[in-house]
Amino acid sequence: MSGGRLGAVALSVFRESVRDRVFYNLLLFAVLLVGAAVLVGQMTAGQDIKIIKDLGLAATSAFGLFIAVFIGIGLVWKELERHSVYSLLAKPVRRTELVLGKYLGLAFTLLVNVAVMAAVLYVVLACMWWISPENIRASWESPALDPALLVAFLLIYVQLLLVTAIALFFSTFSSPMLSAVLTFGFYVIGHFNADLKHFETVIASAPLVWLTRALYYLLPNLAPFDVTAPVVHGQAVSPGYVAMTIGYGAVYVAFLLAAGAHIFARRDFK
Amino acid sequence: MHAIDTEDLTKDYALGFWRKRPYRALDRLTLAVEPGEVFGLLGPNGSGKTTTLKLLLQLVFPTGGRAEILGRPAGDVSVRRRIGYLPENPYFYDHLTAVELLDYFGRLLGIGAADRAARIPRLLDQVGLGAERRLALRRCSKGMLQRVGLAQALLNEPEVVFLDEPMSGLDPIGRRMVRELILGLRDRGATVFFSSHILSDAEAVCSRVAILAGGRLVASGLLTDLLAFGIKGWEVVVEGADTAAIERVRAMAARVTPIAERRYAVELPSTARPDVVMAEMTAVGASVVSINPLRDTLEDYFMRQVAEHVRERQVRA
Amino acid sequence: MTTHRVARPLAFGLALTTLVGSFVALELWRDRVYGEPAPGDAVLYVRSGDAVRRLSLSFTPLVADLYWIRAVQYYGDMRLSRSPNKRYDLLYPLLDITTSLDPDFTVAYRFGSIFLAESYPGGAGRPDLAVVLLQKGFRAAPTRWRYLQDIGFVYYWWVGDYQEAARWFDKGADIPGAPWWLRSLAAVTKAQGGDRRGSRQLWQSLRDSADNEWLRNNAAFRLEQLDALDVxxxxxxxxxxxxxxxxxxxxxxxxxxxxxxxxxxxxxxxxxxxxxxxxxxxxxxxxxxxxxxxxxxxxxxxxxxxxxx
Incomplete structure (x- = not known):
């Protein structure tokens, strides 16, 4: 494993994202937020700041999801489809390094994306704070420039890292179409996981209960990464919870990358 | 130590979706290529050339047998520092330019920044890539991509170079460039292992060849050993000859083909003497446009070998 | 070499298993410390059933099922909650969304109305909303006399308005295909509303006409209570x-x-x-x-x- 080679692969992924105009989504994000801020500012009193926070976090998550899935499934697949992997792997690059480097590259792309979105949200919130009279500010559940928002952004980022790892894992052995479907499927399941767990309250068969419970623990559980509700309502999110959730994400990502790299390292590139 | 060494190298691919049937792409290939050799791997499409190259670079894993490069197992990462590879119909990244691609690969090869800056422009000059080197690769033609592919294969000044169909997609000037490049590598002491189905290209540069058909090695050796370079006959093209003169020549010719008005191609067997025909033509006031020896070429040899292989298989079947 | 070939995949498999074990353990730990994430949480962003239907694209039936599960879960959680100021205020929106997504969701109307009508703190204590929900179901399927029977039941049992109950039983009996006893139930309710005989007939009718186990068991249980009262x-x-x-x-x-x-x-x-x-x-x-x-x-x-x- 060489840092130089990982870095070179990661950098090429980042450069590709830049050249493929991935970051244009930031523009859309900014327009969406500013537009929403102007609109809700005229419609509701007091709730506007919460709505902007909700929207900002939801959009960060949604835009990030699309980047994670659509670039994630292409990371490995495009190399195979266009045969660029042939000349690449003739270089002294281990296949494992290739997979990890690709992952790191997209992780960095997502980091930049989420960081800029966070900055944009804070700027919009600062503007709203500035133009709101004192009595309106007093009605807000949480301060406009609440540092707790960063916790929400951090968990969204870790969630995106997990989704990216899922996409990359599937793309090491299946077609991009299937990978996309599976990744989105896992994303949806990951958010309805809690419902899965509670299926046992409506099903009677013991093996089925056992099965849903096993699925609940084995499938990636994404719902805990979403702390939008407590954050926008000004409720504290405990550091222990954040640490455990991040730890869970990190271990799951490690598992997916190890398994994905293992599969990729044994593939024939016909 | 051989530069390249394979023993019983075999590759089966599984065909079919539900019931996998093995398809043998390469069958017990045993080869040894000496350092400094220019070795041609020849054969029609689907004969196993590309599979052999992919096995040597461990892009696919062998079903059986072994392959070594420079005394180390194929796929050894340390060996890849010392080799270059041009894939068939190379394709790279849409978003990069040739210079950026070579820089990326240079990093992967562990070449320092200063070395990269010096080597890359020189290599691109060598493969004949001019201002296009600053063009995104997605805008490049097939020939330009082939040149970029050659440049990246030579980036690390490799000891062994694998070239899969290096002439394909190139114009005659490009083909000559590749020929010169291969000979230049040989002069530098590098081993060149290349595949081709265009045999005249191989004839011009190879010292030794191996011929594959249906995944099997059907012949290998020095070109001069494989080919009987004797003259099989002559082809004389004449112009302005009248019918009577042609009839007289036809008696000794193997075949006479009219090309245009009063213009004929006369094929003579090796036993006939072309100067007799020339005298005959001069006597009636016709002129000889060209005279060429007809020789057994690699092409003919190749066709014969493949035909034999096919016959053998039919007999066995 | 041979041991190598066996040992490496083995070590790798072990490592993968360890990773799976670790993330499951972390999840169990977190759930234990901070509680499992409740489905739907206490937040319902979109409360309009029509809006959810538009958002759910072609997955409406599936989304309806999910909302139904959430409604059941929400009701169950609230019921078991020991909080002195627990509220059922999301119950009706959840049921409304479920039935807007799938207007034919019989169980959601019939069970949902029971959840809504039951007096607080065992239920939402909102017989009015139970009636609204059942009327919505009846609008969607005007041949289902059972919804009218249920409305009558809500008036009989939870509101104590026997005249209104009898009116709805009668209305149900008017529908072609309704059983004969619905008419007599209406008559008994009108005449002897609230006494044990009327109750017994109401529950018997529910038990004998129930098309699912839960409703039948519930009615059977009520009848056993009435038997016990007689004894x-x-x-x-x-x-x-x-x-x-x-x-x-x-x-x-x-x-x-x-x-x-x-x-x-x-x-x-x-x-x-x-x-x-x-x-x-x-x-x-x-x-x-x-x-x-x-x-x-x-x-x-x-x-x-x-x-x-």
Whole structure:
């Protein structure tokens, strides 16, 4: 494993994202937020700041999801489809390094994306704070420039890292179409996981209960990464919870990358 | 130590979706290529050339047998520092330019920044890539991509170079460039292992060849050993000859083909003497446009070998 | 070499298993410390069923199922919650979304109306919303006389408005295909609203017409309670007769058996013995009888609706 080679692969992924105009989504994000801020500012009193926070976090998550899935499934697949992997792997690059480097590259792309979105949200919130009279500010559940928002952004980022790892894992052995479907499927399941767990309250068969419970623990559980509700309502999110959730994400990502790299390292590139 | 060494190298691919049937792409290939050799791997499409190259670079894993490069197992990462590879119909990244691609690969090869800056422009000059080197690769033609592919294969000044169909997609000037490049590598002491189905290209540069058909090695050796370079006959093209003169020549010719008005191609067997025909033509006031020896070429040899292989298989079947 | 070839995949498999074990352990740990994420949380961003239907694209039935599960879960959680100021305020929106997504979701109307109508804190205590929900179901399927029967039931049992209940039973009986007894139920309700005979007929009709287990069991349970009330009445008469004869209340059921007034110790329909207070002569259910608590008097509206066992 060489840092130089990982870095070179990661950098090429980042450069590709830049050249493929991935970051244009930031523009859309900014327009969406500013537009929403102007609109809700005229419609509701007091709730506007919460709505902007909700929207900002939801959009960060949604835009990030699309980047994670659509670039994630292409990371490995495009190399195979266009045969660029042939000349690449003739270089002294281990296949494992290739997979990890690709992952790191997209992780960095997502980091930049989420960081800029966070900055944009804070700027919009600062503007709203500035133009709101004192009595309106007093009605807000949480301060406009609440540092707790960063916790929400951090968990969204870790969630995106997990989704990216899922996409990359599937793309090491299946077609991009299937990978996309599976990744989105896992994303949806990951958010309805809690419902899965509670299926046992409506099903009677013991093996089925056992099965849903096993699925609940084995499938990636994404719902805990979403702390939008407590954050926008000004409720504290405990550091222990954040640490455990991040730890869970990190271990799951490690598992997916190890398994994905293992599969990729044994593939024939016909 | 051989530069390249394979023993019983075999590759089966599984065909079919539900019931996998093995398809043998390469069958017990045993080869040894000496350092400094220019070795041609020849054969029609689907004969196993590309599979052999992919096995040597461990892009696919062998079903059986072994392959070594420079005394180390194929796929050894340390060996890849010392080799270059041009894939068939190379394709790279849409978003990069040739210079950026070579820089990326240079990093992967562990070449320092200063070395990269010096080597890359020189290599691109060598493969004949001019201002296009600053063009995104997605805008490049097939020939330009082939040149970029050659440049990246030579980036690390490799000891062994694998070239899969290096002439394909190139114009005659490009083909000559590749020929010169291969000979230049040989002069530098590098081993060149290349595949081709265009045999005249191989004839011009190879010292030794191996011929594959249906995944099997059907012949290998020095070109001069494989080919009987004797003259099989002559082809004389004449112009302005009248019918009577042609009839007289036809008696000794193997075949006479009219090309245009009063213009004929006369094929003579090796036993006939072309100067007799020339005298005959001069006597009636016709002129000889060209005279060429007809020789057994690699092409003919190749066709014969493949035909034999096919016959053998039919007999066995 | 051979051991190498075996050892490496083995080590790799072990490493992968360890990773799976670790993330499952972390998840268990987090759930233990911070609680499992509740489905739907306490937040319902979109409360309009029509809006959700538009958002759910072609997955409407699936999304309807999910909302139904959430509604059941929400109701269950609230019911079990010991919080003194628990609220059921998301129950109706959840049911409304479910039935907007799938207007044919019979179970959601019929169970949902029970959840809504039941008096607080066992249920939402909103018979008005239960009626609105059932009317919505009836609009979607105007041949389902059961929704009207259920509306009548809500008025009978939870509102105590027997005239209104009878009106809805009648309305149900008008629908082609409705059973004959719905008409007589209407008549009995109108004449003897609130007494035990009327109740018995109501529950019998529900039991015999129930098209699913839960509703049938619930009705059967109510009928057992009514049976128990009848038995308690008869036992009370016997105890009073004994007192009239001997001047004091019997010490136990044995006393009555020995006196030839009873054949054996009386058991309620679930097999628990009835209890007799020798000091007051009051007859009641055993404290651990599943039939507890019995409805009090004719005002059955005060009775808490227990889920069927």
């Amino acid at each position: 308690i009445d008869r036992l009370t008469t016997i105890v009073s007769a004994f007192k009239a004869r001997t001047g004091e209340y019997p010490a136990s059921w044995d006393t009555l058996v020995r006196a030839g007034l009873l054949r054996a110790q009386p058991l309620d329909p679930t097999g628990s013995p009835y209890v007799l207070d020798p000091a007051t002569g009051r007859v009641g259910l055993a404290a651990d009888s599943p039939l507890n608590p019995l409805p009090v008097g004719a005002q059955a509206g005060q009775m808490a609706l227990q889920p069927a066992r």
